[in-house]
Amino acid sequence: MxxxxxxxxxxxxxxxxxxxxxxxxxxxxxxxxxxxxxxxxxxxxxxxxxxxxxxxxxxxxxxxxxxxxxxxxxxxxxxxxxxxxxxxxxxxxxxxxxxxxxxxxxxxxxxxxxxxxxxxLPHAQQDHTEFSEQKSKKVTVLVVMPPGVQRKLIGKELASCGFDLSFTDRPVEAIRLIMDLQPDAVLSNQEFRHITGSELANVLQDIKLTKKTPFAILTSSNIDKNTIPADTHVIKKGGSFVADLTEYLVDVGLFGRL
The missing domain is CATH 1.20.120.160 (HPT domain)
Incomplete structure (x- = not known):
């Protein structure tokens, strides 16, 4: 048969x-x-x-x-x-x-x-009532980071500001998500097993749909600026991390879009 x-x-x-x-x-x-x-x-x-x-x-x-x-x-x-x-x-x-x-x-x-x-699709911190269709603008931030305490802290901080968040711990999946969701900014860990945040930044720079998406690398290491696209931002993990992250989001205009 x-x-x-x-x-x-x-x-x-x-x-x-x-x-x-x-x-x-x-x-x-x-x-x-x-x-x-x-x-x-x-x-x-x-x-x-x-x-x-x-x-x-x-x-x-x-x-x-x-x-x-x-x-x-x-x-x-x-x-x-x-x-x-x-x-x-x-x-x-x-x-x-x-x-x-x-x-x-x-x-x-x-x-x-x-x-x-x-x-x-609503986001977690979206303000709405059953009697009003008025909604704040959805401003999406993609966080590319392994699950854990740091991702929870960053997610909590960004959600409290009213951002719509998406998460992945796989840089390859991040490429597809960025193309699908067209987020307003991407925050990526530098250290991954198969592809670094720097390599992800370079891949996105070569794709027409993603090359203008604001991209920041979160790391405790030093990164050679010659190895990443010129407009990729590096945010060092440390005592001023939250303040530096907030300053970056202000600089790329995300708070003004909420």
């Missing part, structure tokens, strides 16, 4: 769609429980994170890149928000609703709808 690869792939995709819809239904229930303070918070929150990560990890395999991106942005939201209040739980529901639409669609939407979906 001849193996029908196309039919097999379609069955796998349908299985993914059905399992994802089940996960999203479970997440709806978790959100309702956590919003109303029912059940064990830690266990339910962990399950929510695990289900979102599972959908994110498999969506790209089935050609649903935007679903992967929205799931990633939800993970960003959860990391930046930390202890979620009721308004923020309503925002989490917006992400889940958008993910359900994309799962039902079974493919990436057209370019205009792609942009509209990303624009609708």
């Amino acid at each position: 001849e193996f029908d690869l196309e039919s097999a792939l379609l069955r796998l995709k349908q299985d993914f769609i059905e399992s994802s819809l089940e996960k999203l239904d479970d997440i709806d229930e978790i959100i309702d429980n956590l919003y109303n303070e029912r059940g064990n918070h830690g266990d339910q929150f962990f399950q929510l994170q695990r289900d979102v990560h599972s959908i994110k990890g498999s969506a790209g395999t089935h050609g649903m890149h935007l679903l992967t991106l929205v799931a990633h942005r939800l993970e960003d939201f959860l990391e930046a928000a930390q202890n979620l209040n009721k308004d923020q739980w309503r925002s989490v529901q917006i992400y889940i609703d958008e993910m359900r639409v994309l799962v039902d669609l079974g493919k990436d939407p057209n370019e205009s709808e792609h942009a509209a979906i990303l624009h609708r």
